[in-house]
Amino acid sequence: MPAISFNYLGQLGGDAGQAGHQDWSLTDDDCGAMIASDNSSPLLLDINGAIQSGSLQFSVSSRLSQTQTQVFITALEQALTTVITAGQKQARLGGVKTPSDYGIQGVSIEQLNQLTHRLDHVNNENLSLHLEKKTILDV
Structure with a gap:
């Protein structure tokens, strides 16, 4: 089994500005423990991302030390910011065709x-x- 899992779920719950009735929607409310405490993950890093309510969000579960985990999260945030900034700049310039x-x-x-x-x-x-x-x- 790999040591790292990365899962990007895309946009959840429709557009942030979407009007109209929805039969169900996601919530940010606390739902308690999602995994039993004695059911630990074998993964070193488990990274899950999605867009919720128009905001890009990531959760990171880690078996690294707290310091190493924080260093990783900071590096991930910086890398995502760089990619997003480059994408926004390119979009203003008219995009890139492939x-x-x-x-x-x-x-x-x-x-x-x-x-x-x-x-x-x-x-x-x-x-x-x-x-x-x-x-x-x-x-």
């Missing part, structure tokens, strides 16, 4: 980037020529 976005198989992301760069270069050259012609015609 070969699967175009239905292309057998093309790596590097090859797609090379093609995109070449097309951007050709488009920029054509735009420059078009602007020169327009300027000449406008005179």
